[in-house]
Amino acid sequence: MLPLFKKPLLAYHAGLFILVVVTGIAAAQLTSEYIILGSILFVEYFILLVIMLHVYDKFMKPIKKTSHTVDELLKGNYRVRIHHSASGRIAELNNKLNALARNLSEFEIQEQMQEDRLSTVIDNTQSGLVLIDEKGYIHLVNRKFISMFGGNAHDYQGYLYYDVLANETIHATVQEAFLYEKNIKYSFTQTIDIDTKYIEIVGAPIFNERGILKGAVLLLYDITHLKKLELMRKDFVANVSHELKTPITSITGFAETLLNGAKDDDESLDRFLKIIYDESFRLQGLIEDLLTLSRLEADEFQLTRSHVDMNQLTEEILPVIEQRAKQGGITLTTNVKNDTTLKADGERVKQILINLLTNAISYTGQNGTVNLTVAYEGEMVHIQVADDGIGISQQAVTRIFERFYRVDKARSRNTGGTGLGLAIVKHIVEVHDGNISVESEPDNGSTFHVYLPKNDPASS
Ligand SMILES: Nc1ncnc2c1ncn2[C@@H]1O[C@H](COP(=O)(O)OP(=O)(O)OP(=O)(O)O)[C@@H](O)[C@H]1O
Ligand SMILES: [Mg+2]
Structure with missing residues (x-):
């Protein structure tokens, strides 16, 4: 197609020009008054030009704009709108086209939102x-x-x-x-x-x-955490079985020896019965510790907090502890600041003190010292149990709160230990929303720090 016809305005103009020239030539045959003829032709040209511009502006231009808008929509640009003022059918077409564009852009936004939501869910x-x-x-x-x-x-x-x-x-x-x-x-x-x-x-x-x-x-x-839990459970069962096996084997063995005749010898009878008694005592302790741990870990576990006077509580446990210290040749000192009270489960706090003090005494040699101090520190009650005993190596310190972990199994077993004491202490501290830490060095003693909130955190 000729480039001229691609531009309608130029094409009309050219058509108009040819029409005027042809009419001019035809009219020239009829009259020789060229001035009049020229004027008529000029006026005719002018009128036709105005009509043509009007037609162009009214119909062609809006159609061009509409077609441009449709092109943009086809390209996916749904934000395009027609702003050309028009009337009649063209205006109606423009309005419908604008409404279509609005719907499409709404649809695009919805789709984008849905895609975003889906990818957020998938990614998270x-x-x-x-x-x-x-x-x-x-x-x-x-x-x-x-x-x-x-x-x-x-x-x-x-x-x-x-x-x-x-x-x-x-x-x-x-x-x-x-x-x-x-x-x-x-x-x-x-x-x-x-x-x-x-x-x-x-x-x-x-x-x-x-x-x-x-x-x-x-x-x-x-599923790493599940696997770890499964491993821990297997380890736990293996450890419990192992710990139970030792006293049970011992009890069965000595009972059998007695039944096989040793009961007739008074001295053997006394000695073996004493062993059976000690082993059953150990067994009982182990089972009590296991029950305490499982109660502390139960989902439905509830602390019964009450007003606990640390001075009074220490007085209650001291007789037993002092006796143990005396047996081990250890000097025990206590320094509980007056009026140190807290909202806690008294029996459990007692257990913390007993376990920490028993450890301090068990793992400190003759002539050693063990010191208990209790005082407020900000909103917390600070319980400190320090000894100058055998201490704990750096790598063992990170493990002593694990169930059944003992640095020196033989020594601990001699003291009747099963390695559950500190696990219980840690659990009790945690259910009170407190924290526990330890400073220790081999041969330089250990200091355990327990912090318990003064008030019940749940009620503040
Ligand atoms: N004050 C301490 N000084 C040195 N080592 C300690 C001290 N307290 C604990 N330990 C080490 O940490 C280990 C774990 O202590 P934990 O109280 O849990 O178990 P245990 O004393 O062996 O047995 P039990 O269940 O009877 O308390 C102990 O076996 C001991 O090796
Ligand atoms: Mg212990």
Whole structure:
């Protein structure tokens, strides 16, 4: 098409010009008054030009603008609007077009919002998520997945899963989910930096509305804490069994010896009965400690806080402790500031003092000293138990609050210890919203610090 016809205004103008020239030539045949003829032609040209401009402005220009707007909408720009003032059908068309553009842009906003919401949910789920299409290409990986496997989304998205994921268990999960068209579950370990994580993977096939397989979604759960709990539980059962076995073996052994005739010898009878008695006592202590721990850990555990006077409480436990200190040749001093009171479970606080003081006495040699001080420190009551005994090495200090942990098993067993005392203390301190710490050095004694809130934190 000639370039002239692409510009309608110019084309009309050219048409108009030709029309005027043709009329001029035709009229020139009829008259020789060129001045009159010229004037008539000029007026005719002018009138036709005005009519043409009017027609152009009224119809052609709005149609051009409308067509431009439609082009923009087709390109996906839904914010475009027609502002041209028009009337009649053109105005109606413009209004409808503007309404359509508004609807489309509303729709786009809604869609964007939904997409944002979905990606927020996907990115913030606590499980890794991978979306794979039916050809094996990865379409989506979420943030958690990246934190588990490293790299960034671009290292995975758009690639075949077996090209970018080296893990055999993941391959098997995808393949079986595709093959059997049902959920597949496996678990594996994954080393992230230096941490080993236990991961459970579930592969679920995705079907379209006609039931045709369209891909698979993989969900990866970090089950490290569950595995650790399971390990702890196994360890705990093994430890309990081991601790129970020793006294029970001893009781059975000595009872058997007595039954086999030793009971007739008075001296053996006394000695063996004493051993049986001591071992049963030990067994009883162990079972009581285990019960205390399990009560403290129970979900429904409730503290019964009351007004506790630390002076009075210390007086109540001192007779037993003093006797133990005397037996061990240890000087025991106490310094409880007057009027130190707190809202706490008295019996449990007593247990803290007994356990810490018994330890201090047990792990301090002859002529040693053990000191108990109790005083306010801000909003807390500070209980300090210091000794100048054998002390604890740096690496053992971090473990002494674990159940059954004993630095020197033989020595602790001699003192009747099972390694549960400090675990109980720690639990009691924690249920009171307090904290416990220890300073110690081998051969230089140990100082245990317990801080308990003066008031019940729940009531303030
Ligand atoms: N004051 C202390 N000085 C040196 N070592 C200590 C002291 N208190 C605790 N320990 C170490 O911490 C370990 C754990 O203490 P914990 O009170 O839990 O167990 P235990 O005293 O062995 O047994 P029990 O269950 O009878 O208290 C002890 O075996 C001991 O090795
Ligand atoms: Mg102890």
